[in-house]
Amino acid sequence: MSRGPSLGLLVAPRLLAARHALRRSYLKAVVLVAFTAAFWVGCFTFFTNVLEFFQTVTALGPLLTQRLLVMILVSFFAILTISNIVTALTTFYLANDVRFLLAAPVSRRRLHQARFTETLVASSWMVLLFGLPVFLAYGVVYQAGPLFYGAALATMLLLLILCAALGVIITTGLVLVFPARRTRDALLVITVALVAGGYMTLRLLQPERLADPTEMAGFMAFLTSFEAPSSPYLPTTWAAEVLIPLLGDRGGDPLFYLGMLLTTTAVAYLASAGLVASLYLKAWTRAQEGEARSGGRRRLASWLRPLAAPLPRTSGLLLVKDLTVFFRDPSQWSQLLLLLALVVVYIYNFSALPIDDGTPLAATLREVVAFANLALAAFVIAAVAVRFVYPVVSLEGRAWWVLRAAPLSLRTLWWSKFWIAFLPLATLGEILIVVTGRFLGVAPEQTVVFMATLLLLIAAIVSLGLAFGAAYPRLDTQNAAQIATGFGGVIYMVSCLGLIAVVVALEAWPVSRLFWHQFAPFPVTTGEQAAIGIAFAGVAVVTIVTWAVARSTAIRHFARLG
Amino acid sequence: MIEFVELRKEFGTSTVVEDLDLIIPAGEIFGFLGPNGAGKTTTIKMMMGVLEPTSGTVILNGHDIAKAPEEAKAQTGYVPDQPALYDKLTGMEFLRFVGGLYGLDRGDIDERARDLLEEFDMLARAEELIETYSHGMKQRLTLSAALMHRPRILVLDEPMVGLDPQGGLELRQILLALAAGGVTVFLSTHSLSVAEELCDRIGILDAGRLVALGSLDELQSRAALRPETAPRDASLESVFLRLTGTEDRE
Incomplete structure (x- = not known):
């Protein structure tokens, strides 16, 4: 009798799909490799600089290094555990092919191995990508031997497997108690809220103070007193105890802690396998249960309908439909939390600028920042658009035929x-320009110019979003965040940045000539007036042509979507 | 009335639909048959204006789908082979949305939607999200949506898939009633028994070409399988296999 399908066979569909995706677009593969390489180099350089700086602090250097390593490991562990819970929910309980696999002669043990591998790879590759240059930086700065690199790799892999095992165990427990879709929605919102909260907290802690040597001392004091969870029972403590002695900073027993990590990981993996073997069918059955009816639906509809009343009928219908779907899909509305964090931090940045001391330098700084504000506000709009506009076509999904x-x-x-x-x-966009303009004390005329420019830019950015969204549709996914991070999303963002750069370049001279204080004593000549007019006309032409070309491209792609 | 005028579709070097010429008069139920990959769904997508033909056109009740797509579509109800809908809307909300898209009076939409949901036995779950519906329920909702605006032409691509026997029987009765009222029904199906039972005429598409067209009797004559000489082989299935060459291939 056959022993059933191999693990390789079960994970083959994902590998083949990835290979086909790469084959379809070599350009995509090249761009991804380039981005990854740039990210690696940036990450490695940053950590090398930080660690080299720590080495200059003779007394505290080693302690700071160790604390930073523990902080990184604890962060990795937390991120990985949450990521694995979310991923395991999909791979084990919500993926379309689970039903097919359950009906096939596949043992639970083999099913667990296949889905565990998928969960591990899907939720860990990014942390591994980020983590390896960090450990490489540690090794290079401390001139560690080959043993450190081997141990770092082993420690990282063991931590990844441990987090995946914990993810599978926690997910299975959650699915047994709550409906799977509700669990996924709740986890998604919690994750986004944590990211948004973390981003705001980080900014409001005023990291710019670290540029000041006295404040840097304060940061080091913070790091020194940082009470990272360092219980002897925590896997992150064991991981740190493996790596720190191998850096040569202090003695220890790395082999013992590596053994601790290895055995704990093995036990966690076997526990997840045992749990899946004994409870999988029960948990999967629970995961199929739908959501009961809810009274909130009628309230949402009655709130949205008057909002659409002033619009033309078709636009109103589409608005109500799109907003209804938006507010019922946590993967979409949770993005608002990120948007809120972005806006709060943006406005806070301008309120915290040191530009009101009355000196000529401060006045120049204010004028430069006010001009940069146009580019930054447009950038914020592009960042929001990639999350909310670019996915609009994809979110119609396979129901596109209805339209x-x-x-x-x-x-x-x-x-x-x-x-x-x-x-x-x-x-x-207009609120951002007006509010930040007030913080900066920008002249009303300049604010009006920026408001008009931004309106043109936003029209072009939205039109580009619809064009790229239609050109790179992902009708098979309903997760807005996933859609935005695709290849088309990256190209869209790069195109927006290019457009913003061109517009800002065109307006730089006319705005400075018209509004900057050092030019105020000199009246604008007729020649300058003509040049200013040409520059502003250039802005209008660039944005309107972009808008129009993107519009016709979008409509052409709409027709092809079928 | 539906008119196909030299309709052709090529994907790269392969021809999926080859110069289809066909007229289907008002009130007829037309069965569109063919083996997998024959080009049936491609033909329907071109007819509905969701796929651009390489050449030729389709005229729906006098409106060219290429030149006057809105007018042509306003006459037509469409049930695709895969009923993908907006999962986060309720059944009722979806029908309201579709009613609006087809320009129904606001006052009529709710009443019409309720009538259809009742007819398809879905009223009790009208306020539940579509994502909680079974495949058969989604199919019935898609049918309801296609009938919302009382179309003069109804195009159905494999409508029986996913329907239970009761649902299938109700759909057959509805199609007969619609045709009696002058609605042209274009029915693509793999269910030969359904085609045999319902269709006034049948067209068989094979490798993009219309290889047979006529009533069941005419097709039987063409396949040289007269019922009186070979009653057991006189089924549409035999005709289909003979005309598409599937019998020989197997």
């Missing part, structure tokens, strides 16, 4: 999608 079969022209459809995206983004 295509309806008596609705593609132009009408495009305009509806455009207004739905443009109006909130334009409101956000």
Whole structure:
């Protein structure tokens, strides 16, 4: 009798899909490799500099190094555990092919191995990518021997496997108690809220103080007193106890702690395998249970309908439909938390600038920052658009046929999608420019110029978002965050940055000539007036042409979506 | 009435639909048959204006789908082979949305939606999210959506898939009633018994070419399988296998 399918066979579909995806687009592969390489180099350089600086602090250097390592390991462990819980929920309980595998002659043990491998790879590759240059930096700065590199790799792999095992165990427990989709939604919102909260906290801690030597001392004091969870029972403590002695900073027993890590990981893995073997079918059955009806639905609809009343009928219909789906899908509305964090930090940055001491330098700084504000506000809008506008076409999903079969022209459809995206983004952009302009004490005329420029830019950014979204549709995924991080999303962001750079370059001279204090004593000549007019006309032409070309591209791709 | 005028679709070097010429009069139930990959769904997508033909066109009740797509689509109801819907809307919300897209009066939409949901035995779950529906329920909701605006042409791509026997029987009755009321029904199906039972005429597509067209009797004559000489072989299945060459291939 056959022993059943091998692990290789069970993970082959994912590997083959990845290979086909790469084959379809070599450009995509090249861009991804380039981005990854740039990220690695940046990460390695940053940590090398930090660690070299710590080495200059003779008394505290080793302690700081160790504390930083523990902080990194604890962060990795927390991120990995949450990531594995979310991923295991999909790979074990929500993926479409689980039903197929359950019906196939595949043993639970083999199923666990295959899905565990998928969970491990899907949730760990990013941390591994980030972690390796960090450990490499440690090794290089401390001139560690080959043993350190081997131990770092082994420690990292063991931690990854341990987190994946914990993820599978926790997920299975959650699914046994709560419906799987509810669990996924809740975890998703918690993760996004943690990211947004962490981002805001980090900014509000005023890291710029670290540029000041006296404040840097304060940071080091913080790090010295940092009470990272360092219980002897924590795997992160064992990992640190493996690595620190091998850096040569102090003695220890790395082999013992590596053994601790290895045995604990093995036990956790076997526990997850045992749990899946005995309870998987029960947990999977629970995961299939749908969500019960909810009274909140009618309230949402009654709130949205008046909002759409002033709009043309089709636009109103699409608005109500899009907003209803948006507020019922946690992967979409949770993005608002990130947006909120982004806006709070953005406005805070301007309120915290040291530009009101009355000196000429401060005045120049204010003018430079005010001009940079145009680029930054446009960048914020592009960052928001990649999350909210670019996925608009993909989020129609396979239900795209509903719109295509309806008596609705593609132009009408495009305009509806455009207004739905443009109006909130334009409101956000104008508020950012006005509020930050007030913090900076910008002249009202300059604010008006920036508001007009930003309106043109936002129209072009939205139009580009619809074009790239239609050109790189991901109709098979309903997760807005995933859609935004795809290849098309990256290209869209790069295109937006290019457009912003061109517009800012065109406006740099006219704005400085018209509004900067050092030019104020000199009246604008006729020649300068003409040049300023040409520059502003250039801004209008660039943005309007981009808008129009993107619009026709989007409509052409709408037709191809079928 | 539906008119296909030299409709052709090529994907790269392969021809999926080859110069299809066909007229289907009002009130007829037309069965569109063919083996897998024959080009049926591609033909339907071109007919519905969701896929651009390489050449030729389709005229729906006098409106060219290429030149006047909105007018043509306003006459037509469409049930695709895979009923992908908006999972985060309720059944009722989806029908309201579709009713609006097809320009129904606001006052009529709710009443029409309720009638259809009742007819398809879904009223009790009208306020539940579509993501909680079974495949059969989604299929019935898609049918309801296609009928919301009382179309003069109904295009169905494998509508029986996922329906239980009761649902299948109800759909057959609805299609007969619609045709009696003058609605043209274009039905693509693999269910030969359904085609045999319902269709006034049948067209068989094979490798993109219309290899047979006519009533069941005419097709039987063409396949030289007269019922009186070979009653056991006189089924549409035999005709289909003979005309598409599937019998020989097997």
